Amino acid sequence: MTIICTGSIAYDYLMTFPGRFQDHILPEHLSSISLSFLVDSMVKQRGGVGPNIAYTLALLGLHPRVIGTAGQDFGDYRAWLEKRGVDTSGVKIIEDKFTASFFATTDVTNSQIASFYPGAMADAAQVSLRDAQVSANDLVMISPTDPAAMNLYVAECKALGIPYVYDPSQQVVRMEGKDLRTGVEGAKFLFVNEYEFELLQKHTQLSKEDIIRLVPHVVVTLGADGAVIYTDQKEYRIPVAPVEKIQDPTGVGDAFRGGFLTGFSKGFDWDICGKMGSLAAAYCLEQKGTQNHQYTPAEFVARFRRHFDDHGVLDQLS
Numbered sequence: 001m002t003i004i005c006t007g008s009i010a011y012d013y014l015m016t017f018p019g020r021f022q023d024h025i026l027p028e029h030l031s032s033i034s035l036s037f038l039v040d041s042m043v044k045q046r047g048g049v050g051p052n053i054a055y056t057l058a059l060l061g062l063h064p065r066v067i068g069t070a071g072q073d074f075g076d077y078r079a080w081l082e083k084r085g086v087d088t089s090g091v092k093i094i095e096d097k098f099t100a101s102f103f104a105t106t107d108v109t110n111s112q113i114a115s116f117y118p119g120a121m122a123d124a125a126q127v128s129l130r131d132a133q134v135s136a137n138d139l140v141m142i143s144p145t146d147p148a149a150m151n152l153y154v155a156e157c158k159a160l161g162i163p164y165v166y167d168p169s170q171q172v173v174r175m176e177g178k179d180l181r182t183g184v185e186g187a188k189f190l191f192v193n194e195y196e197f198e199l200l201q202k203h204t205q206l207s208k209e210d211i212i213r214l215v216p217h218v219v220v221t222l223g224a225d226g227a228v229i230y231t232d233q234k235e236y237r238i239p240v241a242p243v244e245k246i247q248d249p250t251g252v253g254d255a256f257r258g259g260f261l262t263g264f265s266k267g268f269d270w271d272i273c274g275k276m277g278s279l280a281a282a283y284c285l286e287q288k289g290t291q292n293h294q295y296t297p298a299e300f301v302a303r304f305r306r307h308f309d310d311h312g313v314l315d316q317l318s
């Protein structure tokens with residue numbers, strides 16, 4: 001089984017302004033704002049939901065595939081992912097566009113001014129799972145990207161009998177209720193955080209019980225309260241893994257998914273899958289950025305065993 005990650009592919013350009021935006025905004029001239037902030041630092045981070053999830057899967061020793069669209073500036077990102085064991089052959093380059101990019105400037109009060117340029121991501125529906133020769137032995141993660149592509153992947157998975165994980169996350173707000181419902185019906189797994197789970201119920205007009213009945217495995221993450229897995233009429237409460245120091249919460253949900261699905265691909269029980277998700281998320285929380293944490297499978301197993309009991313099954317990882 002290969003895990004196929006179809007979420008967005010993006011760069012984050014993060015800048016810091018050593019002052020306060022509010023000192024430069026003139027309320028009497030709001031109709032003609034013209035501001036340029038001289039920033040004192042900028043970092044370019046690799047991001048996007050698809051590669052974020054694939055990164056954790058690869059850290060744990062799997063060889064996931066990323067499928068999607070990126071721009072003319074993707075070369076170094078591709079090489080970097082390949083070196084870490086991620087197959088990027090399914091990433092199509094849209095030559096006249098740049099990779100989706102998030103530009104954010106933060107001031108000393110943590111106020112933020114940001115823009116998101118979708119770029120090549122808007123063409124994600126050009127890549128089909130059929131063309132990429134995804135098979136019924138694989139598991140497709142349908143994660144936030146262009147909504148048309150997400151709907152296409154749902155339709156293709158259903159038509160080709162490919163099991164899929166429905167992971168609409170932040171796109172719940174952007175998608176039509178009927179499309180979300182089509183995605184939920186037929187999914188093998190659903191991943192959402194608590195807030196997205198409420199929104200999903202509202203938009204699909206399905207109750208929590210309906211969703212749990214429709215989807216064999218529903219995983220709801222609860223931030224610092226851990227996660228809950230609803231499966232076969234049984235509920236598993238998953239604790240968080242102790243975190244040394246929280247540096248940056250971005251990407252924590254993606255890391256959780258990567259840890260959890262590695263466990264699933266190895267056939268581990270739900271409790272272990274959930275705790276693997278918690279620990280993968282903890283590593284991500286401890287670094288700035290979504291792909292800057294590092295560990296070997298052996299280090300992961302050793303840290304897991306300091307907090308949780310795996311009955312020896314994690315020997316299969318290291």
Ligand SMILES: Nc1ncnc2c1ncn2[C@@H]1O[C@H](COP(=O)(O)OP(=O)(O)OP(=O)(O)O)[C@@H](O)[C@H]1O
Pocket residue numbers: 192193194220221222223224225226227239240241242243246249250251252253254256277278279281282285
């Ligand atoms: N403060 C924390 N301490 C320890 N673990 C945490 C903490 N916050 C989150 N986690 C872990 O990360 C998992 C996912 O977190 P959360 O529910 O916040 O996801 P999310 O809202 O999708 O995050 P994002 O979309 O920002 O990546 C949780 O289930 C938990 O295991």
Ligand SMILES: [Mg+2]
Pocket residue numbers: 169170193253254
């Ligand atoms: Mg999330």
